[in-house]
Amino acid sequence: KLIINGLLLGFHDDALLILKNQKCLLCGLLSFLFGHILYITAMFRRIENFESYLPLFVIIELIHFTVFSIVFMKYLLVGFKNEMMYYGFIYGVALSLLDSFAIYSLCMNFCYQNIILLIGTANFNLSDFILAYHSFVKNIKYGNFYLMTTYIIAQSFIAIGMAL
Numbered sequence: 239k240l241i242i243n244g245l246l247l248g249f250h251d252d253a254l255l256i257l258k259n260q261k262c263l264l265c266g267l268l269s270f271l272f273g274h275i276l277y278i279t280a281m282f283r284r285i286e287n288f289e290s291y292l293p294l295f296v297i298i299e300l301i302h303f304t305v306f307s308i309v310f311m312k313y314l315l316v317g318f319k320n321e322m323m324y325y326g327f328i329y330g331v332a333l334s335l336l337d338s339f340a341i342y343s344l345c346m347n348f349c350y351q352n353i354i355l356l357i358g359t360a361n362f363n364l365s366d367f368i369l370a371y372h373s374f375v376k377n378i379k380y381g382n383f384y385l386m387t388t389y390i391i392a393q394s395f396i397a398i399g400m401a402l
Contacts, residue, residue: 358395
């Protein structure tokens with residue numbers, strides 16, 4: 239149910255992005271944020287004995303979040319205006335957590351399901367980076383094609399990885 243509702247929130251965001259205005263973009267960002275929170279919750283529920291390995295997760299998240307912060311500041315910060323910077327950063331934290339749970343799951347159980355999940359979360363990062371860069375910093379040639387390709391891979395791989 240969590241994954242299906244996450245997918246539905248993603249489709250809701252897609253519909254809002256078609257309208258191409260700032261308020262719709264913000265609502266879409268919130269929709270995606272809630273969808274990612276549902277994905278994070280679903281991934282967390284799959285993990286057994288999480289408390290025993292919490293330090294490992296914290297290390298993974300700190301490394302991942304540091305890399306995210308550097309990329310955010312280097313490539314995206316210049317394009318964000320006022321409150322969008324904060325929303326983008328909060329959204330990035332959720333993406334970082336989602337990716338960290340996928341990395342953590344793969345470290346704890348190296349199996350094809352977790353590889354598929356990691357490919358899905360990595361594509362979400364790429365898709366959202368393309369969206370932010372294309373929308374706020376500089377137009378990317380074939381940007382919409384790259385955006386939708388990585389987005390479809392992300393949604394598909396997360397859904398398949400969680401269903402297996």
